[in-house]
């Protein structure tokens with residue numbers, strides 16, 4: 001094999017002892033202590049970012065995945081080196097996993113910079129992990145390839161197929177409405193997560209898996225195989241092999257994550273009825289490479305991109321069915337006229353070339369044709385108005401069509417504590433056609449923009465059979481949730497946006513058709529309220545919380561830290 005130069009393999013990024021020869025001598029001595037030979041150390045070094053954690057069952061197949069990746073790397077003549085980074089399991093991280101996404105991205109970036117590797121395999125799956133890894137890798141600039149852990153299997157509850165987490169919410173809603181008893185809610189709790197792996201619907205994890213493939217950051221077919229299948233392990237082995245090719249050819253991440261790649265990813269996000277969270281994540285990843293997301297252009301793209309994937313929460317099926325229907329190959333083939341087929345992927349071939357060489361299409365009923373969509377427009381619409389001058393979004397494909405043109409009286413909750421204290425009170429003055437408003441759950445507000453935008457229906461209305469209401473917040477919502485829910489109101493209330501000054505009884509108008517979210521209160525009155533009750537922006541005395549509150553950006557900038565974005569803006573995506 002060819003001799004390495006000074007900028008590759010174990011010679012890369014030597015520790016500063018003032019004597020490069022000694023630094024390499026020392027490094028080799030230590031790694032030989034792990035049993036490696038000189039022959040092994042001459043090979044391209046492929047880092048493997050291991051995000052296994054007892055707190056992250058969505059990554060519970062990590063040992064098997066790493067074994068398969070290592071096999072793929074060695075078959076291609078590389079040296080695999082596993083290293084740990086932070087792992088974030090969605091339901092185990094308080095106050096919210098989003099609070100830690102940027103920390104994980106910094107950990108990933110700095111470990112890629114600090115340790116000698118010619119390429120890296122990033123293994124992620126649970127909601128924030130894939131965005132964090134892509135953000136970090138985009139900033140580090142190495143050849144990088146994403147491997148997805150894969151979705152969990154579905155379970156069965158009294159004859160009905162169930163899976164996390166759309167059904168978690170649905171059954172919890174039934175329990176709150178007293179439609180099911182304690183025994184049934186306990187029974188279903190045993191069935192919702194039938195194996196390790198990520199949520200089995202088109203939530204944030206599945207959305208980011210599809211987006212990673214659409215970006216060209218995975219091998220073809222990586223998004224959909226469930227976590228515990230042989231197909232997932234073959235994808236892992238293939239990923240290892242491709243990582244070595246990338247290291248040898250110098251295929252760095254900036255050559256893949258171009259404007260065209262981001263536009264392809266946005267098309268896919270809209271066509272899968274994907275999670276609203278993905279907009280924030282895509283904005284943050286693009287920001288690392290100097291691209292700003294134009295929300296209005298994204299909305300225009302949405303008007304001409306139908307939802308084709310029939311998965312919960314917008315549709316009926318689960319990820320394992322998406323996989324059986326051909327997964328991303330079937331979807332991308334259907335979207336071909338709307339995609340940039342010349343976008344480069346990790347394999348060194350273009351998206352179009354990969355689609356040409358894929359297996360032929362077959363009859364299935366999970367991924368529709370453009371002529372027969374699940375929903376005629378993209379899943380997500382961008383709203384504007386005096387309530388959200390910087391924009392807000394709604395997942396229209398998971399909303400009640402009857403509520404999408406609605407005017408109602410605001411019932412305001414000042415924060416999560418206030419919500420918890422009053423939402424189930426029989427004394428709460430609320431009717432089914434009111435609009436629930438939840439403040440102070442934005443990036444700085446909670447902090448970390450928790451997924452609390454899915455405001456539970458007041459118990460007294462749930463008992464009456466009310467299934468949906470218009471709900472508005474400056475927070476996020478789980479990609480597995482459904483309802484007529486306006487999210488990401490920007491600027492958030494905690495920094496003094498107009499949303500901070502909504503009061504009980506104000507009238508609010510939502511028109512998804514007009515892309516409007518308006519507070520029917522005059523500018524003068526809002527200015528008077530702002531003078532009367534000025535907002536105190538949250539602060540902290542020390543630590544990560546201080547860094548977070550000082551530097552986190554709003555939703556329209558990806559909720560990234562301001563110092564992590566690329567220093568120069570290269571352009572906007574999607575291009576108008």
Ligand code: FES
Nearest residue numbers: 058090126199205
């Ligand atoms: Fe990890 Fe849903 S909780 S993917």
